[in-house]
Structures are given as C-alpha cells and as structure tokens.
Amino acid sequence: MNSPVKGSCLCGAVSFELALPSKFCAHCHCSNCRRAHGAAFVTYVGFRQDQLQLSGADRLTRYLTETGATRSFCNRCGSTLFYEGPRWEGEVHVVLANIEDEIDRPPGAHVYVDHRAPWCEILDELPRYGGETGTEESR
Ligand SMILES: [Zn+2]
Ligand SMILES: [Zn+2]
Numbered sequence: 722m723n724s725p726v727k728g729s730c731l732c733g734a735v736s737f738e739l740a741l742p743s744k745f746c747a748h749c750h751c752s753n754c755r756r757a758h759g760a761a762f763v764t765y766v767g768f769r770q771d772q773l774q775l776s777g778a779d780r781l782t783r784y785l786t787e788t789g790a791t792r793s794f795c796n797r798c799g800s801t802l803f804y805e806g807p808r809w810e811g812e813v814h815v816v817l818a819n820i821e822d823e824i825d826r827p828p829g830a831h832v833y834v835d836h837r838a839p840w841c842e843i844l845d846e847l848p849r850y851g852g853e854t855g856t857e858e859s860r
Contacts, residue, residue: 725774726822728815730800734780737802739815739824740772746817747830748847750837751855757792758801758816761841764828765804765814773803773813834859 729736744767754763775781781803782796790806804814817824830848831837833855843849851859 723825726820726824728802728820728822730780730795730798730802730819732795732798732800734797735775735777735795735800735802737776737815738774739766739768739820740774741825743768743825744812745830746824746826746828747832748828749832749855750841751833752836753786753788753790754804754833755838761838762831763801764817766817766820766824767809767812767814770805770811770813773815832856 723741725738725740727736727738746764746766748762748764750762755761780795780797781793783791783793785791788806790804792801793803794801800819801816802819803816805812828847830850831843832850834843834849835851836855837843849859850856
C-alpha cells in the first residue's frame with residue numbers, strides 16, 4: 722500500500738495529505754484556471770474528497786465561482802490549492818505544483834485546449850481534449 726503524499730501552500734499555513742491512488746492527472750488550459758493561478762495552464766491531480774486530509778483549514782479561503790465551482794487558496798500567501806466543481810461530484814482536484822512528494826502517475830492529457838492562451842504552445846504528444854466542455858476529442 723502506498724503511503725500518503727504530502728503538500729502545502731507556499732507559506733506552509735495550509736498543508737495536506739492525499740491518499741493514493743489518484744484518479745487522473747491533467748493540464749487544464751481554461752481561462753478560469755489561468756486567471757485563478759496566474760499561469761499559462763494548471764496541472765491538477767484528481768482525488769475523491771475523502772482521500773484529502775487538510776491541516777490549517779482556517780487559513781483556507783474558499784471562493785465560489787460563477788460556474789458553481791469552489792477554488793480554494795491560502796489567505797496568507799495566496800497559493801492556489803484545490804478545485805471542486807459540480808461536474809465532478811465528490812472529487813477534489815489538487816494543484817500538482819503544491820504536492821511535494823511524487824505521485825502515482827505523470828500528467829496524462831491536456832484539457833480545454835481550444836481555450837488555451839495564444840502564447841502557450843503545447844509541445845508534447847499527450848492527448849488533447851477541447852470543445853466547449855473542454856474534454857471532447859480534439860484533432
Ligand atoms: Zn500559505
Ligand atoms: Zn481549468
């Protein structure tokens with residue numbers, strides 16, 4: 722059995738443990754993720770919510786977006802940590818950059834590629850999904 726992987730925000734006020742196995746790992750290029758994280762795209766690892774154990778929850782601000790999703794970040798240092806959306810009931814998508822340990826899989830796909838920043842070129846051979854839902858087969 723795998724031991725849990727650890728992660729935290731930049732300042733360490735919020736830390737967490739995740740029980741493996743993960744469900745997926747993917748790069749999201751949607752504009753909401755880009756804005757929320759200030760990045761060209763965001764790499765997420767998916768888990769069931771009960772696989773996440775959180776410390777420092779009082780430092781976590783949960784922002785409810787217009788799409789009904791919740792984006793959570795450390796209210797001390799601003800690190801973006803978790804995404805929970807109505808489309809993925811019972812799941813939490815954790816920002817890979819804030820996980821310290823190695824997880825059980827490499828990134829497996831790009832999603833929302835039709836929404837990607839024009840200055841961000843995808844240079845790998847991973848499967849690409851797009852369309853309005855972000856997860857439709859794309860060329
Ligand atoms: Zn922090
Ligand atoms: Zn996204």
